Amino acid sequence: MDAIRTIPATHYLNNGHGLASWLLTKDHKRIAIMYLVTISFFFFLGGLMAAGIRLELATPQGDFVAADTYNKMFTLHGxxxxxxxxxxxxxxxxxxxxxxxxxxxxxxxxxxxxxxxYYLYLVGGMFTLGAMLSGGVDTGWTFYTPYSAAASNTSVIPTALGVFIAGFSSILTGLNFIVTIHRMRAPGMTWFRLPLFVWAHYATSLIQVLGTPVIAITIVMLGVERAFGFGIFDPARGGDPVLFQHLFWFYSHPAVYIMILPALGVMSELIANFSKKKIFGYSFVAFSSLAIAVFGFIVWAHHMFVSGISVYAAMVFSFLSFSVAIPSAVKVFNWTATLYKGAISFETPMLYAYGFMGLFAIGGLTGLFLATLGTDIHMHDTYFVVAHFHYIMVGGAIMGYLGGLHFWWPKMTGRMYSEFLSRISAILVFVGFNLTFFPQFIVGYLGMPRRYHAYPDEFQVLNVLSSAGASVLGLGYLLPVIYFVYSLKRGEVAGPNPWGASGLEWEIPSPPPTENFAVIPRVTTEPYEFTPHVARERELV
Amino acid sequence: MLHILGRRALSVGRLTALSATMQLRHGLLAMSGHVTSLKVYIGIFLTLMFLTGVTVAVAYVNLGQLNKVVALGIATFKASLVVWYFMHVKYQSRLTKLVVVSGFFFLAILLGLTMVDYGSREWVNPPASLQ
Amino acid sequence: MSVFGIPIFPEQASSFAKDVDALYFFIVAVSAFFALLVAVLVVVFGVKFRRKHAGEVGARIEGNLPMELAWSVIPAVIAMVMFGWGASLFYHLRRPPAESMNIYAVGKQWMWKFQHLEGQREINELHVPTGRPIKVTVASEDVLHSLYFPAFRTKIDAIPGRYTQLWFEATKPGTYHMFCAEYCGTNHSGMIGSVTVMEPAAYQNWLAGAEGGTMAERGAALFSQLACNTCHLETGQGRGPSLKDIYLKPVELADGSTVTADEAYLRESILNSQAKIVKGFQPLMPTFQGLISEEGLVSLIEHIRSLSPNASAPGAPAAAGAAGAASPTGATNQTPGTVR
Amino acid sequence: MHAHAAHHPALQHQFQTMSQQKESAVLGMWAFLLTEVLFFGGLFMAYMLYRTWYHDAFVLASTSITIFWGLLNTVVLIGSSLTMALAVRSAQINQRKATVMWLIATMVLGTVFLGVKVIEYADKFEHHHVPGPEYAFIEPGHEPIFELGPHGRELLERNSAESLNRTTQIFFSLYFTMTGLHALHMIIGIGLMCVITWMAWKGRFSSEYYTPVEMSGLYWHFVDIVWIFLFPLLYLIDRS
Structure with missing residues (x-):
C-alpha cells in the first residue's frame, strides 16, 4: 500500500517556479492557494479586531479603548x-x-x-486596509444611512469602494462556477452524479451573480450621496433611509447563504465519506441547496421589523422567512439519516462535521426566534442576534471551511498533518466557540444591545465568560497554522486517496498535475459509491 | 417543489437519462450560430424607430395612469425585440432563455417585495375588509 | 431572574411581556426538542455504527420518500404555528389602544429627550405610571436610533424625517433599562437611560413638579412666537385654515384628495407647508424646515391637538404614514418634511 | 485533446471543442448581463419609489429636460445596435472588412451619443440642475428657466419653490447616477470595441471563431436596452 503513497515528480506546485509563475498563473489550483494565503491573512486581521472587542467587553466601563476606536474595531471586524x-x-x-x-x-x-x-479581491482588500490605516471607519459593516452618508467623518468611501470591488470578484467567481458546472462536466457526469459540494456551489454562485450587483449599486448611491451631495437616501432631501436598508438586505441576507451554502456542501462530502455511505436522499439535499438560494431572496426584510416598515410588510416577510427554515432542516435530517448504518470513523474532518451539525442546528433554530415577529421586536439588535449569526457563520461556515480544509489538505499539498494536534484543535474550536457565543444568547434576551462599548454592570459575568471563551477559540484557530505549515515539509506523504473517499478528485495524484486529468475521465457511477475494495483505510497514529 | 422532488426520488433513472441527453445536445448545439438575414435586422431597426416615435407621441397624450403603463410597455417590447433578434436569443439554447427570464424574475422580486412595504405604509388602519 | 447572582432572564414589567415570553418559551421548547433529537441521534449513530475495520462500508440506503416528506411537512406546520402566534402578538404590540396616554421622545446624538403632555421634560430618563397604556411617539434629530425597553419587550427605530411609535402598559413599579438599540455613532452606548415605573398617585406627584407649563402651553407660546396665530385664526377667516377641531379629522386638499390631520400630516404641513395645501387656501405659509427643533415641533402639534378637545387620542399608528408611499387615493402630493 | 476535434488555434486548453468554448462564452456573457440587470435594478427601485412619492417634482423635472436630445440619442443608440448586429453578422460570414467597418460605425455612433450627453450635462451644470450645494431648480419668485408643460403652471402653484428644490433634487440625483453609469458602460463598450476592431482588422475572426465580436455585441445591445428604458422614464414623464 505504501507504494502508491508517493508525491508525483511534477505537479501543480512545482510546475513553474518564481513569483511570476504564481502571480500570473491561470491554474485554478494555484489561484486557490493564493486565495488561501490572502484570506488567512484577513481572517487573522479580523480575528485581531474580535480579540480587541472581547477584551473591551470584559469590563462594563469601556476602559480598554475609546468609544471611537471600539466602533472602528467592530466595523472592521464585520x-x-x-x-x-x-x-x-x-x-x-x-x-x-x-x-x-x-x-x-x-x-x-x-x-x-x-x-x-483574485486581483479584484486583493485590490478591494487593499482599499479596505488603506481605509483602516487612514483612520478607520465607524459605520458598522451595514453602512446604514444617514449615518454613513452624512454623519460619520471617517473613511466611509474607501471602505465602501473596497467592498464594491471585492463584490465584483465575488460576481466573477460565481459566474465562472455557473458556466463551468453547466459546460465543463466530463462525459457521463450528469447533474445527478455531481457531488453535493458542486450543487451547493452552483446554488451559491446564483446568489453571487444575482445579489451582489444590488449591493454594488447601493454602494454607488451611497457614494454619490456622500461624495457629491446627491440626495437619494438622505431624509433631509426627502429621501428614505429605509430604502437603503431594503437594498442592502436584498443582497446581504442572501449573502448569508453565500457563506453557509458552500459549508453545507462540504458537510455532505464529509459525512458521506466518513460514514462510507451514500447521502440519504441525495436529490432532496441537492434541491434544498437551490431552494435555499432562491428563497433566500424573498426574506430580506426580516432584518427590518423594527426599522419602520409597514406592519403588513413585516407579516409578509415573516411568513416568507419561515420558508427558508424548511430546506435547512431537511439537510440536517438527511445527514443524520446518512449516519444510520454507516461505517463511521472520527478523523479530524469528521470531528468538524459533528461540531458543525450541533452548531448549525443551534444557529438555525435560534433564527426562528428572529423570524417570529412577536419575539423579534424584543431581540432585534441585541446580543441574541449576534450570537445567532455567529453560530451560523463561525459555527457553520468556519467549521465547514476548516473541516473541508482538513479533508482536502492532503489533496492540495500531498501531505498529511498531525492527526493528534488537529483533533485537539477541532475540540478547542468547538468548546471555545460555545463558551464564547452561548452566553450571548442569554445576555441578548436580557436586553444587551449590540455594538455597545460600555454596558450595565449586571451583564458583566456573561460577558467575561464570552471573552474567556474567545481566548480558547483563538487558540483553536492558531493551532492549525502551526501544524499545517509544519506538514508542508515534514508531513507524511498522503497518496492520492488517504481517506478512501469517493469522487473524481481522489482519483488523480496528490498534489494534482496542472492539467488535473491526462485523459478526460468518463463517469459511469453514481456519487458516493463505496465498495469495500475502494475504501482504503489509512492507519491512524 | 416537493412534487418535483417526489418524482425525482421515484425515478432516478429517468432523470439521469434526461441529463445525459442534455449533455449530448450541448455538444451539437450552436456551433457557428445562426446567421440572421439583413432583411430581419433592417426590419427590426425600423420597428424600433417606429416605436420610439410612438412612445414620444404618446407622452403628449393624456392617458392618466395609463401613460406610464404604455411607456413601459413599449420599452419592454422594444427591449424584447433587441434581446430576441439582435442578441440572438431566439436561436439560443433554452438555458440562455432561462437566464434572460430569471434576470427579470429576480428584478421583479426586488421591486415587488420592496413595494409591498411602501404600498402598505399608509394603511394606518387595516382595510375594512380585514377588520 | 438570576442564578448564582447572574441575571439570566429579564424582568417582566409590561402587560405584554408575559405574552412575548410565552412565545419565546414555546420556540425554546421546539428548538430544544429538535436540537436534542439531532444531537442524540448523531451521537448514538456515531457510537453504534463506528467503523469496525478498515474497508468496511455503510449500508446501501438511497433515501426514503415518506420520511423526507414527513420531515419537510412537520417542521413546516410548526413554523406556521410560530408565524401565526408571532404575527398576532406583533399586531397587538404595534397598535396602541385608543385610550393611550401620549409621550413624545426625540433621539439625538447621544441622548433621549422626553416630553410629557403635562410639561415635564426629561433626558435619558422616563417616568411612567402603571396601569395605563402609554404611546410614545418617536422622532430623531439626526441619524437612526432605536428606543428600546427590555423590561417591556418592545422597541422601535427613531427615523429622521418621520414619526414612529411604540406603546406599552407598565405593570410593575421599579426602575428598568432604556437603551438605544440602533447604532448611531461614537457614543451609541452612552444612550443608556432608565425608565421609572411609578404607582399612578406617585406619578401625579411627580408630574406636579413640572415647570414652564404643559406641553400644549409651550406649544401655544411657540405658536404665537412664530406668528402662526396671525394667519391661523380660529374663525377660519384668516389667510390660513383654522386649526380648531381638525385633529384626526379629514382635510380636503387643493388637488381634491383628502388626508387625515394626524401627527404626520401636521408635522409635514409645518415643515414643508406647501406639500399638501388645504382646499380654498393659497400656498402662502413659509417653510419652517430647519427653523424649528423636533421638540418644538411636537409641542406645536400638541398645542394643535389641544384645540380639538373632542378628538379621541389616536388609536392607530398614525405615524406609520409619515413617509408613506402615494396615498391610497392616488394623490400626487409631496411627502414629508424633515428637520435638520 | 479529443482526436476528432480539429485543433483550432483559438481553442483554449481547458475546453474539448470549439462549440463547448463558444457555449461557455455565451452563457458566461448572459450571466454577466443578468448581473447588470440587477445592478441597474437597484436604481430603478429608487426611481420607482420616489416617482410615486414626489410625482409633481418628477413631472416638473422631467419637463425641464429637452426631449430632442434624448430622442436623438435614442435614434443614435438604436442605430448603433443595428450596426453592431451587422458587425457580428459580417464576422459570421467571413467578411473581414465589413466587420471592421461596422464596428467603426458603432463606435462613431457611440461617440456621438456621448457627445450629446456632454451637451446635456453642460446645460445642466450651467442651470444649476446638478445636485449639490449649488443646486437650484427654481429660484423663489422667479419664472422657471425651462418651458412648462401643460400642467406645469398648476404643479408650480401647488408646490413651493423650496419643496420643489428639495424633491427635484432626488430626480436629478437619480438622473445623473443612471445616465452617468449608462455612459460609463458605453465608454467601457467603446474601449472594448477598439480592441475587437483591431483584432478583426488583424483577421483573427472567421465563421469558425468570432466569439469576441459576438460577446461585445451582447454587451452593446444590453447597454442599448438600458437606454430604451431610461429614455421614457427620465424624459417622457407626462408631457400631456
Whole structure:
C-alpha cells in the first residue's frame, strides 16, 4: 500500500517556479492557494479586531479603548470577516481548487477571469486596509444611512469602494462556477452524479451573480450621496433611509447563504465519506441547496421589523422567512439519516462535521426566534442576534471551511498533518466557540444591545465568560497554522486517496498535475459509491 | 417543489437519462450560430424607430395612469425585440432563455417585495375588509 | 431572574411581556426538542455504527420518500404555528389602544429627550405610571436610533424625517433599562437611560413638579412666537385654515384628495407647508424646515391637538404614514418634511 | 485533446471543442448581463419609489429636460445596435472588412451619443440642475428657466419653490447616477470595441471563431436596452 503513497515528480506546485509563475498563473489550483494565503491573512486581521472587542467587553466601563476606536474595531471586524473572509472562503479556496477535478475538467471555464477575480479581491482588500490605516471607519459593516452618508467623518468611501470591488470578484467567481458546472462536466457526469459540494456551489454562485450587483449599486448611491451631495437616501432631501436598508438586505441576507451554502456542501462530502455511505436522499439535499438560494431572496426584510416598515410588510416577510427554515432542516435530517448504518470513523474532518451539525442546528433554530415577529421586536439588535449569526457563520461556515480544509489538505499539498494536534484543535474550536457565543444568547434576551462599548454592570459575568471563551477559540484557530505549515515539509506523504473517499478528485495524484486529468475521465457511477475494495483505510497514529 | 422532488426520488433513472441527453445536445448545439438575414435586422431597426416615435407621441397624450403603463410597455417590447433578434436569443439554447427570464424574475422580486412595504405604509388602519 | 447572582432572564414589567415570553418559551421548547433529537441521534449513530475495520462500508440506503416528506411537512406546520402566534402578538404590540396616554421622545446624538403632555421634560430618563397604556411617539434629530425597553419587550427605530411609535402598559413599579438599540455613532452606548415605573398617585406627584407649563402651553407660546396665530385664526377667516377641531379629522386638499390631520400630516404641513395645501387656501405659509427643533415641533402639534378637545387620542399608528408611499387615493402630493 | 476535434488555434486548453468554448462564452456573457440587470435594478427601485412619492417634482423635472436630445440619442443608440448586429453578422460570414467597418460605425455612433450627453450635462451644470450645494431648480419668485408643460403652471402653484428644490433634487440625483453609469458602460463598450476592431482588422475572426465580436455585441445591445428604458422614464414623464 505504501507504494502508491508517493508525491508525483511534477505537479501543480512545482510546475513553474518564481513569483511570476504564481502571480500570473491561470491554474485554478494555484489561484486557490493564493486565495488561501490572502484570506488567512484577513481572517487573522479580523480575528485581531474580535480579540480587541472581547477584551473591551470584559469590563462594563469601556476602559480598554475609546468609544471611537471600539466602533472602528467592530466595523472592521464585520467588514473584513464578511466581505474578505467568509464570502470568499469556501468558494474561492475549496471551490476553486475542487470544482474542476470534481466534475472532470481541466480548469474552470474562464481561467483568466478567475485570476482577475483574485486581483479584484486583493485590490478591494487593499482599499479596505488603506481605509483602516487612514483612520478607520465607524459605520458598522451595514453602512446604514444617514449615518454613513452624512454623519460619520471617517473613511466611509474607501471602505465602501473596497467592498464594491471585492463584490465584483465575488460576481466573477460565481459566474465562472455557473458556466463551468453547466459546460465543463466530463462525459457521463450528469447533474445527478455531481457531488453535493458542486450543487451547493452552483446554488451559491446564483446568489453571487444575482445579489451582489444590488449591493454594488447601493454602494454607488451611497457614494454619490456622500461624495457629491446627491440626495437619494438622505431624509433631509426627502429621501428614505429605509430604502437603503431594503437594498442592502436584498443582497446581504442572501449573502448569508453565500457563506453557509458552500459549508453545507462540504458537510455532505464529509459525512458521506466518513460514514462510507451514500447521502440519504441525495436529490432532496441537492434541491434544498437551490431552494435555499432562491428563497433566500424573498426574506430580506426580516432584518427590518423594527426599522419602520409597514406592519403588513413585516407579516409578509415573516411568513416568507419561515420558508427558508424548511430546506435547512431537511439537510440536517438527511445527514443524520446518512449516519444510520454507516461505517463511521472520527478523523479530524469528521470531528468538524459533528461540531458543525450541533452548531448549525443551534444557529438555525435560534433564527426562528428572529423570524417570529412577536419575539423579534424584543431581540432585534441585541446580543441574541449576534450570537445567532455567529453560530451560523463561525459555527457553520468556519467549521465547514476548516473541516473541508482538513479533508482536502492532503489533496492540495500531498501531505498529511498531525492527526493528534488537529483533533485537539477541532475540540478547542468547538468548546471555545460555545463558551464564547452561548452566553450571548442569554445576555441578548436580557436586553444587551449590540455594538455597545460600555454596558450595565449586571451583564458583566456573561460577558467575561464570552471573552474567556474567545481566548480558547483563538487558540483553536492558531493551532492549525502551526501544524499545517509544519506538514508542508515534514508531513507524511498522503497518496492520492488517504481517506478512501469517493469522487473524481481522489482519483488523480496528490498534489494534482496542472492539467488535473491526462485523459478526460468518463463517469459511469453514481456519487458516493463505496465498495469495500475502494475504501482504503489509512492507519491512524 | 416537493412534487418535483417526489418524482425525482421515484425515478432516478429517468432523470439521469434526461441529463445525459442534455449533455449530448450541448455538444451539437450552436456551433457557428445562426446567421440572421439583413432583411430581419433592417426590419427590426425600423420597428424600433417606429416605436420610439410612438412612445414620444404618446407622452403628449393624456392617458392618466395609463401613460406610464404604455411607456413601459413599449420599452419592454422594444427591449424584447433587441434581446430576441439582435442578441440572438431566439436561436439560443433554452438555458440562455432561462437566464434572460430569471434576470427579470429576480428584478421583479426586488421591486415587488420592496413595494409591498411602501404600498402598505399608509394603511394606518387595516382595510375594512380585514377588520 | 438570576442564578448564582447572574441575571439570566429579564424582568417582566409590561402587560405584554408575559405574552412575548410565552412565545419565546414555546420556540425554546421546539428548538430544544429538535436540537436534542439531532444531537442524540448523531451521537448514538456515531457510537453504534463506528467503523469496525478498515474497508468496511455503510449500508446501501438511497433515501426514503415518506420520511423526507414527513420531515419537510412537520417542521413546516410548526413554523406556521410560530408565524401565526408571532404575527398576532406583533399586531397587538404595534397598535396602541385608543385610550393611550401620549409621550413624545426625540433621539439625538447621544441622548433621549422626553416630553410629557403635562410639561415635564426629561433626558435619558422616563417616568411612567402603571396601569395605563402609554404611546410614545418617536422622532430623531439626526441619524437612526432605536428606543428600546427590555423590561417591556418592545422597541422601535427613531427615523429622521418621520414619526414612529411604540406603546406599552407598565405593570410593575421599579426602575428598568432604556437603551438605544440602533447604532448611531461614537457614543451609541452612552444612550443608556432608565425608565421609572411609578404607582399612578406617585406619578401625579411627580408630574406636579413640572415647570414652564404643559406641553400644549409651550406649544401655544411657540405658536404665537412664530406668528402662526396671525394667519391661523380660529374663525377660519384668516389667510390660513383654522386649526380648531381638525385633529384626526379629514382635510380636503387643493388637488381634491383628502388626508387625515394626524401627527404626520401636521408635522409635514409645518415643515414643508406647501406639500399638501388645504382646499380654498393659497400656498402662502413659509417653510419652517430647519427653523424649528423636533421638540418644538411636537409641542406645536400638541398645542394643535389641544384645540380639538373632542378628538379621541389616536388609536392607530398614525405615524406609520409619515413617509408613506402615494396615498391610497392616488394623490400626487409631496411627502414629508424633515428637520435638520 | 479529443482526436476528432480539429485543433483550432483559438481553442483554449481547458475546453474539448470549439462549440463547448463558444457555449461557455455565451452563457458566461448572459450571466454577466443578468448581473447588470440587477445592478441597474437597484436604481430603478429608487426611481420607482420616489416617482410615486414626489410625482409633481418628477413631472416638473422631467419637463425641464429637452426631449430632442434624448430622442436623438435614442435614434443614435438604436442605430448603433443595428450596426453592431451587422458587425457580428459580417464576422459570421467571413467578411473581414465589413466587420471592421461596422464596428467603426458603432463606435462613431457611440461617440456621438456621448457627445450629446456632454451637451446635456453642460446645460445642466450651467442651470444649476446638478445636485449639490449649488443646486437650484427654481429660484423663489422667479419664472422657471425651462418651458412648462401643460400642467406645469398648476404643479408650480401647488408646490413651493423650496419643496420643489428639495424633491427635484432626488430626480436629478437619480438622473445623473443612471445616465452617468449608462455612459460609463458605453465608454467601457467603446474601449472594448477598439480592441475587437483591431483584432478583426488583424483577421483573427472567421465563421469558425468570432466569439469576441459576438460577446461585445451582447454587451452593446444590453447597454442599448438600458437606454430604451431610461429614455421614457427620465424624459417622457407626462408631457400631456
Amino acid at each position: 467588514v473584513i470577516m464578511v466581505f474578505f473572509f467568509l464570502i470568499p472562503s469556501i468558494p474561492a479556496v475549496l471551490g476553486n481548487f475542487l470544482i474542476p477535478p470534481m466534475i472532470g475538467a481541466r480548469d474552470l471555464a474562464f481561467p483568466r477571469i478567475n485570476l482577475l477575480s
